[in-house]
Amino acid sequence: PPSIAGGWFMSDDDYPAEARRQGLEGATSVVLQISAKGRVTDCRVTESSGTPSLDEASCSMLSKVTFKP
Helix, strand or coil, X not given: XXXXXCCCCCCHHXXXXXXXXXXXXXXXXXXXXXXXXXXXXXXXXXXXXXXXXXXXXXXXXXXXXXXXX
């Protein structure tokens, strides 16, 4: 389902400070479970960035997003 935020749900503050200091980057793929009310009820990493803090930040950030039910 589409995000109510329209994709504007993350900021620089969402990037893990330690990863930023070390210059770490990566792409994390996740699968989200969305409730009938449009809330994220589960986030599962399907492809790791190779950096656990980035993977955790991805789920943490996406768990704040509300989707159109």
